[in-house]
Amino acid sequence: MxxxxxxxxxxxxxxxxxxxxxxxxxxxxxxxxxxxxxxxxxxxxxxxxxxxxxxxxxxxxxxxxxxxxxxxxxxxxxxxxxxxxxxxxxxxxxxxxxxxxxxxxxxxxxxxxxxxxxxxxAPNMSVGVNVVLRLLNLAARSLNEGYDIEIIEAHHRHKVDAPSGTALQMGEVVAKALGRDLKACAVYGREGVTGERDPSTIGFATVRGGDIVGDHTVLFAGTGERIEISHKSSSxxxxxxxxxxxxxxxxxxxxxxxxxxxxxxxxx
CATH class of the missing domain: 3.40.50.720 (NAD(P)-binding Rossmann-like Domain)
Structure with missing residues (x-):
């Protein structure tokens, strides 16, 4: 049936x-x-x-x-x-x-x-995105010291909310793995003289334009190296x-x- x-x-x-x-x-x-x-x-x-x-x-x-x-x-x-x-x-x-x-x-x-x-x-129905969320949990637990974490997302010009639900879910997964509260450590915008970056924060950057279906990257930036875990939707x-x-x-x-x-x- x-x-x-x-x-x-x-x-x-x-x-x-x-x-x-x-x-x-x-x-x-x-x-x-x-x-x-x-x-x-x-x-x-x-x-x-x-x-x-x-x-x-x-x-x-x-x-x-x-x-x-x-x-x-x-x-x-x-x-x-x-x-x-x-x-x-x-x-x-x-x-x-x-x-x-x-x-x-x-x-x-x-x-x-x-x-x-x-x-x-779920904020994202993609099988690939949900596998990425599991990878982020592993990465965050392994890179829990000495790495600054930034989440960059891009979507089409018509999307009305920011950051995307997927970006926020990625942030929640990373924060939970690190024993942090995302509401307390998230930074959603930077402008002017912001001072030195607080290593306990998780930053978000949002791009809106054109017909971008959905791109998400979580950047773990350390000294001498950086790890990027990305997912890009083309359809x-x-x-x-x-x-x-x-x-x-x-x-x-x-x-x-x-x-x-x-x-x-x-x-x-």
Missing amino acids: SLRVAISGCSGRMGRMLIEAVVGSADCQLHGALARPDSPTLGQDASAFLGKNSGVLVTADLHQALSGADVLIDFTRPEGTLAHLTVCRELGVNAVIGTTGFDAQQKALIGAHAGHIGIMM RVTYAQGSLRAARFLASHPAGLYDMNDVLGLNA
């Missing part, structure tokens, strides 16, 4: 990539396509941009898109995602969340929903395929809050 997938933000760049991945999958079927009430795509076939007819019309009606679905894949905005989760919980629909920019209170609400449905939430297809992998994972697991480590078996 095919996994019935609903996609929110279906008319955006990531939404279209997800639709293409679902339509091209052997074990998934497009079940619902959500867009904003002001979207010009409302009422159109969700896969029309591919020159195909899926039989699924784009709608702004949450219940219409989610009724009968097995899972929602959501890459939108925090407020929209939380509204979608409320209906997912009501209808018993699992959720894969790639949205970033949640605050602590919003994350707590997601945790509460996860007591009733399966939720896989959103890696996020789409990772999202489908997460959706399949939720289909065989009970309600709860999961991350990509769970999906990839890295927590075992």
Whole structure:
């Protein structure tokens, strides 16, 4: 039986990539396509941009898109995602969340929903990025003295949050491995006479421009050497395929809050 997938933000760049991945999958079927009430795509076939007819019309009606679905894949905005989760919980629909920019209170609400449905939430669905996070844990524990740590990320001009959720997750992994609190040691910008660098800090630098899909580098700069661990995305297809992998994972697991480590078996 095919996994019935609903996609929110279906008319955006990531939404279209997800639709293409679902339509091209052997074990998934497009079940619902959500867009904003002001979207010009409302009422159109969700896969029309591919020159195909899926039989699924784009709608702004949450219940219409989610009724009968097995899972929602959501890459939108925090407020929209939380509204979608409320209906997912009501209808018993699992959720894969790639949205970033949640605050602590919003994350707590997601945790509460996860007591009733399966939720896989990660700031980056790329398999490669999640392997890099494991490498960063090892590097940080090994390079815990004498190395300054900087995180540099670059994304397209349309991205609205900074630093990226992936960059922040990288910082959290490194800080935890070093026994530090990222909130206390992060530096998000430097300007003017800043004084000598505090070796206990973790710096972040953000680049926004063009159509950059997503580049992340963590720099460990020591005396006489530097180590750089990087991941560069050339296409959103890696996020789409990772999202489908997460959706399949939720289909065989009970309600709860999961991350990509769970999906990839890295927590075992």
